[in-house]
Amino acid sequence: MAISDEIFMREALHQAMKAEAKGEVPIGAIAVLDDAIVGRAHNIREETHNPLGHAELLLLDKLSREQKKWRLDDVTIYVTCEPCLMCAGAMLQARIPRLVFGCLDPKAGACGSLYNVVADVRLNHQISVESGVLADDCGRLLTDFFRACRKKREKI
Amino acid sequence: MAISDEIFMREALHQAMKAEAKGEVPIGAIAVLDDAIVGRAHNIREETHNPLGHAELLLLDKLSREQKKWRLDDVTIYVTCEPCLMCAGAMLQARIPRLVFGCLDPKAGACGSLYNVVADVRLNHQISVESGVLADDCGRLLTDFFRACRKKREKI
Numbered sequence: 001m002a003i004s005d006e007i008f009m010r011e012a013l014h015q016a017m018k019a020e021a022k023g024e025v026p027i028g029a030i031a032v033l034d035d036a037i038v039g040r041a042h043n044i045r046e047e048t049h050n051p052l053g054h055a056e057l058l059l060l061d062k063l064s065r066e067q068k069k070w071r072l073d074d075v076t077i078y079v080t081c082e083p084c085l086m087c088a089g090a091m092l093q094a095r096i097p098r099l100v101f102g103c104l105d106p107k108a109g110a111c112g113s114l115y116n117v118v119a120d121v122r123l124n125h126q127i128s129v130e131s132g133v134l135a136d137d138c139g140r141l142l143t144d145f146f147r148a149c150r151k152k153r154e155k156i
Numbered sequence: 157m158a159i160s161d162e163i164f165m166r167e168a169l170h171q172a173m174k175a176e177a178k179g180e181v182p183i184g185a186i187a188v189l190d191d192a193i194v195g196r197a198h199n200i201r202e203e204t205h206n207p208l209g210h211a212e213l214l215l216l217d218k219l220s221r222e223q224k225k226w227r228l229d230d231v232t233i234y235v236t237c238e239p240c241l242m243c244a245g246a247m248l249q250a251r252i253p254r255l256v257f258g259c260l261d262p263k264a265g266a267c268g269s270l271y272n273v274v275a276d277v278r279l280n281h282q283i284s285v286e287s288g289v290l291a292d293d294c295g296r297l298l299t300d301f302f303r304a305c306r307k308k309r310e311k312i
Contacts, residue, residue, distance in 0.1 A: 051226040051250035052208075052217055061208055070207040085273055086249050089242030089266070094207035107280070110245070114278055115271075117241055122270055124263070 005078070005100050008032055009134045012078045012102070015042040015055065016141055022047055026141045029055035029079040031063055031072075038075070039063050055079060056087035060094050071095045080138040082109035082131065088117050092125050100130045102138025161234070161256050164188055165290045168234040168258070171198040171211065172297055178203055182297045185211035185235040187219055187228075194231070195219050211235060212243035216250050227251045236294040238265035238287065244273050248281050256286045258294025 008030060015028025019042035031039035039062050045053035052058075056079055064070050073095040080102040083091065088110040091099060099111065099118060106113050111129055118127035164186060171184025175198035187195035195218050201209035208214075212235055220226050229251040236258040239247065244266040247255060255267065255274060262269050267285055274283035 045226055048220075049224045049226050050217065050220045051228070052213065052220070052246060053226065054249075057208065061206065064204075064206045064208070068205045070201055070205050070209065072207070084245055084249070085241055085266075086245030089240055089245050090208060093210075093240070093242050107278075110241075114276075115273075117271075120270075122263075 004035065005130060005133050008037070008076075008078045009080070009100065009102060009138070011037060011040070012080050013134060013137055013141070015040050016080045016138070019043045019055070020141060020145060026145050027055050027079065027081045029059050029077060031059050032076045032078065033074055039066075052086075054084070054087050056083055057090050060090050060096075064094065073097055076100065078133075080134075081105050081142060082111050082113055084108045085110040085115065085117065088115075091127060092118065092123060095125050096127055098128045098130070100133050102131075102133055103135045103142065104131065104139075160191065161286060161289050164193070164232075164234045165236070165256065165258060165294070167193060167196070168236050169290060169293055169297070171196050172236045172294070175199045175211070176297060176301060182301050183211050183235065183237045185215050185233060187215050188232045188234065189230055195222075208242075210240065210243050212239055213246055216246050216252075220250065229253055232256065234289075236290075237261050237298060238267050238269055240264045241266040241271065241273065244271075247283060248274065248279060251281050252283055254284045254286075256289050258287075258289055259291045259298065260287065260295075 012028045012030045016026040020026035024043045028042040041055045041058040076098040078100045082105040168184045168186045172182040176182035180199045184198040197211045197214040232254040234256045238261040
C-alpha cells in the first residue's frame with residue numbers, strides 16, 4: 001500500500017461523511033488521474049430516490065461527461081467500501097485500470113467477497129485491486145451508521 | 157413464455173433498431189407495469205461517451221426519476237440481450253421482480269451465461285428470469301451489426 005493511497009482514501013472517507021450527514025449509507029469515492037483528484041462523489045440513493053445513486057456510479061457518470069469518453073482507462077477509483085456487482089460491473093465497462101477500496105462488504109461485495117468479477121479473465125477487462133486501505137475507519141463509519149439505524153427502528 | 161412477452165419484446169427490438177440506426181450496439185429495453193409500457197430505452201454509449209449508456213441502466217434511471225423511488229419492485233424489464241454485470245447488478249439494486257430477455261451473451265452475460273447473479277440466494281434479492289424470447293431476432297440484429305463492423309475495419 002502506497003502512502004498516497006492512504007491520503008486519497010482519507011478524501012474518499014470525507015465524502016462518506018458527507019453521505020452520513022444526509023442520513024445516507026456512508027460510502028464515498030474519489031477519482032485520481034496523474035496523482036490529482038479529478039472527481040468526488042458520495043452515496044445519495046435516498047436523496048435522489050435512485051437505485052443508481054451509489055458513489056462509484058455517480059463518479060463514473062460525472063467523469064465520462066467531463067472527459068467526453070466512456071473509456072476511463074487512466075483513472076484510479078478510491079472507494080471506502082468494496083463495490084457491489086453494479087458498481088464493479090460499471091468499472092469494468094469504463095475500463096478502470098486500478099481500484100483501491102477500504103473495508104470489505106461480505107454481504108454484497110463483488111471484488112473479493114461474494115464475487116471477484118474484476119479479476120475474471122473471461123471478461124474483456126480486469127482491474128488491479130488494492131483492498132484494506134484505512135479499512136477500520138471505513139468500516140467503523142458503516143457499522144456505527146447501521147447500529148444507529150437499528151436503534152431508531154427499535155424505538156418506533 | 158406468455159404471448160404478451162413476445163409482444164413486449166417486439167417493442168424492445170424496436171428500441172434496439174433505434175440504437176442500430178445510430179451506429180450503436182443494437183440493444184433495446186422496455187419497462188412494463190400492469191401490462192402497460194412505462195419506459196423505453198436503447199443503448200447510447202457512443203453517442204453519450206458514457207460507460208453507463210446501456211439500455212437497461214438508462215431505463216432504471218428514467219423510471220426511478222419519474223416514480224421518485226429507487227425500489228421498482230412492480231416493474232418487469234424486457235431487454236433484447238442478456239444483461240451484463242453492471243445492468244444485472246442495477247436491477248438487483250432496484251429490486252426488479254421479473255426480467256425477460258432475448259438472446260444470450262456468452263461473452264459477458266450475467267443472467268445465466270458467465271454468471272447468474274440474479275438467482276444468487278446469498279444476495280438480498282432475486283429476480284425471476286425468462287430468457288430466449290424472440291432470441292433469434294434479437295441475436296440476428298447483434299450478429300449482423302458486428303459483422304458489418306468487422307467488414308468496415310477490414311476495408312480500412
